[in-house]
Amino acid sequence: MAIQRCTSDYLKGVYDVELESFNQYDVYSLELLKFLCSFCGDYSYVFIDNNEILGYIITCKDDDSAHIISIAVKRKARRRGIGSALLCTALRLLERGEVKKVYLEVRVSNSDAIRLYEKAGFKIVETLEGYYGDGEAGYRMEITDRKIAKEFCKNYK
Ligand SMILES: CC(C)(COP(=O)(O)OP(=O)(O)OC[C@H]1O[C@@H](n2cnc3c(N)ncnc32)[C@H](O)[C@@H]1OP(=O)(O)O)[C@@H](O)C(=O)NCCC(=O)NCCS
Numbered sequence: 420m421a422i423q424r425c426t427s428d429y430l431k432g433v434y435d436v437e438l439e440s441f442n443q444y445d446v447y448s449l450e451l452l453k454f455l456c457s458f459c460g461d462y463s464y465v466f467i468d469n470n471e472i473l474g475y476i477i478t479c480k481d482d483d484s485a486h487i488i489s490i491a492v493k494r495k496a497r498r499r500g501i502g503s504a505l506l507c508t509a510l511r512l513l514e515r516g517e518v519k520k521v522y523l524e525v526r527v528s529n530s531d532a533i534r535l536y537e538k539a540g541f542k543i544v545e546t547l548e549g550y551y552g553d554g555e556a557g558y559r560m561e562i563t564d565r566k567i568a569k570e571f572c573k574n575y576k
Contacts, residue, residue: 422504425456425463425475432472433465440491444552445526447489455479455488464508466492466501476505478512478521485512487523490532500575502535507572510539513562514569521568522561526551536560540567 425433433456434449441447447455456463459479466474474492478485487509492501512518524547525532541560550557562568 420466420468422464422466422508425460425465425477427453427456429465429467429472429475430456432467433475436472436475436491436493437489439494442553452477459488462509462512464505466505468496474501474505476508478509480512480518483519485509485518485521487521490523497531503539503571504575506535506539507568507575510562510568510572514565514572516565520561520563522559524550524557524559527556527558533558533560539571540564 423429430449430453433452437447437452455477459477462478462480462485464476465472473496474490476490477488479488480486487506490502490505492505509521513521522544523536523541525536527546539562541562543558544561545559547557547559549555
């Protein structure tokens with residue numbers, strides 16, 4: 420088991436995770452994933468077990484914030500801490516003081532993901548009406564507290 424940078428070698432596996440994790444409105448194309456894994460490659464990772472990609476995270480960083488663009492774990496591998504481990508690759512930027520905040524958007528109905536983010540210390544800061552392609556609203560969630568991030572991630576080094 421290992422977390423590795425998202426490179427083009429892993430794109431097929433990332434796309435498999437994508438297809439079973441998102442609906443038609445949210446799913447990213449292989450081309451977009453390829454672009455993101457390259458453009459945001461320094462902060463985007465895959466979780467691999469026995470040569471199989473079980474999850475991925477794409478995070479893009481600017482001067483003082485990190486934006487989690489997407490995170491997903493294969494159904495059969497959920498609730499084993501893989502999502503948390505991937506999330507911590509972004510939270511580490513906050514821990515190390517490389518950014519002042521980490522933020523993301525999530526469907527208001529996506530209670531599994533919202534639970535994960537709240538457990539990690541993210542807070543809802545904004546409701547984004549009609550944010551998704553089918554008209555559903557999203558929450559913007561963010562975390563700015565380094566100590567909370569550190570505490571959550573201490574088991575995922
Ligand atoms: C959200 C997602 C990435 C979580 O991945 P995961 O590997 O299952 O997450 P973890 O095992 O690290 O879960 C950590 C915590 O999140 C919460 N959580 C995650 N899934 C949950 C579920 N189905 N029901 C209740 N709580 C859940 C729990 O608090 C869990 O801790 P616990 O298992 O100790 O109770 C995964 O469900 C997924 O890929 N969903 C589809 C894609 C998606 O919606 N991505 C987010 C887009 S914003």
